[in-house]
Amino acid sequence: MASDLVFRAMKANAKSLNLSSRNLTELSKGFGKLTRVLWLRLNNNRLTTLPVGLQCMQQLTELNLGNNAFEEMPPVLKHLHSLKKLHLYRNQISTLHPEVLESLSNLIVLNLNHNKIRSIPTAIKSLSNLERFSIADNQLEEIPAELGLVSKLTEMNLNRNKLREIPQELYKLTQLRKLSLARNNLRELPEGILGWKNLKMLDVAGNHLSMFPVNFHLLELEELYFEGNSLVQFELFTSTQQEEVLSLKEHAARFILKEHLNKSSMVSRASLLLPDIQTMLSWFGMCAVCFEPFLTTWVECVQFINLRKDMGIKNSQNIPVRVLLCSSACFNKSGHSYYSIAKVKL
Numbered sequence: 284m285a286s287d288l289v290f291r292a293m294k295a296n297a298k299s300l301n302l303s304s305r306n307l308t309e310l311s312k313g314f315g316k317l318t319r320v321l322w323l324r325l326n327n328n329r330l331t332t333l334p335v336g337l338q339c340m341q342q343l344t345e346l347n348l349g350n351n352a353f354e355e356m357p358p359v360l361k362h363l364h365s366l367k368k369l370h371l372y373r374n375q376i377s378t379l380h381p382e383v384l385e386s387l388s389n390l391i392v393l394n395l396n397h398n399k400i401r402s403i404p405t406a407i408k409s410l411s412n413l414e415r416f417s418i419a420d421n422q423l424e425e426i427p428a429e430l431g432l433v434s435k436l437t438e439m440n441l442n443r444n445k446l447r448e449i450p451q452e453l454y455k456l457t458q459l460r461k462l463s464l465a466r467n468n469l470r471e472l473p474e475g476i477l478g479w480k481n482l483k484m485l486d487v488a489g490n491h492l493s494m495f496p497v498n499f500h501l502l503e504l505e506e507l508y509f510e511g512n513s514l515v516q517f518e519l520f521t522s523t524q525q526e527e528v529l530s531l532k533e534h535a536a537r538f539i540l541k542e543h544l545n546k547s548s549m550v551s552r553a554s555l556l557l558p559d560i561q562t563m564l565s566w567f568g569m570c571a572v573c574f575e576p577f578l579t580t581w582v583e584c585v586q587f588i589n590l591r592k593d594m595g596i597k598n599s600q601n602i603p604v605r606v607l608l609c610s611s612a613c614f615n616k617s618g619h620s621y622y623s624i625a626k627v628k629l
């Protein structure tokens with residue numbers, strides 16, 4: 284039956300071939316002659332491998348291999364250089380081979396949902412045209428910083444994995460519009476979130492977040508999902524902040540940063556000559572009260588942002604957003620609504 288369809292497709296020079304839901308366990312050799320096919324559907328079968336002859340399908344742009352029994356990305360895929368959409372959802376894949384990923388640089392859509400993938404190789408950075416990446420329902424415990432180099436990504440779905448953190452480099456994905464991180468083990472999002480300047484939808488529901496990173500409320504989000512986290516609750520206690528003693532390193536760093544920000548000539552030029560200092564200083568923060576810079580010593584506070592009033596999101600809840608101050612002196616100043624964080628034993 285399936286070979287009849289392949290034969291007919293060959294005769295008719297067909298551009299598409301649908302062999303989904305046919306209980307196939309292997310493909311006939313005739314596939315090698317289907318050189319004009321652009322769309323091939325092989326989903327809902329029992330395939331474990333693809334024949335080498337498939338590499339002749341040099342015009343193939345869309346391939347659906349979803350709901351089969353593949354344990355790896357079939358090696359022949361590395362010869363299909365025209366592929367733009369690849370579906371491999373609901374298989375048994377545990378490992379992604381870098382050499383296959385490296386040759387799929389024209390992919391725009393990659394769907395790997397519902398597999399057993401434990402890690403994403405750094406070769407993911409080769410997918411320079413990828414716009415939609417979905418790898419939900421896998422076993423990922425971490426993701427590589429190189430994912431931040433897939434610069435055309437607009438949608439990414441990492442739901443239901445085991446991620447404990449995400450790399451700060453993901454903030455380089457400036458085109459990202461939708462990001463799903465629900466039901467992982469995230470304890471916090473790294474600082475620098477304003478890198479996601481086009482983000483419209485963020486789903487972090489079902490993690491262990493206690494608050495959102497600095498400046499989170501300046502994102503132009505339209506949708507935010509965050510139920511099922513351990514967010515800091517708003518309860519007022521009186522407390523006193525003791526004056527901290529800054530280290531010499533912190534004193535020096537603050538001096539250099541301040542001079543540098545003021546573009547003061549001498550110190551600024553001196554630090555330019557020392558790349559290590561440049562790197563170190565690039566991680567500085569800015570006090571939310573006095574706007575002076577600091578390096579490694581700060582007072583961690585929280586402010587409560589109203590989603591509707593402050594962010595224009597259709598939700599009247601308040602969320603805690605991290606605020607960093609340079610000193611307890613700034614915390615003790617009046618006129619701000621930043622709160623220090625107290626852990627309460629229940």
Ligand SMILES: [Zn+2]
Binds near residue numbers: 608610613
């Ligand atoms: Zn300050």
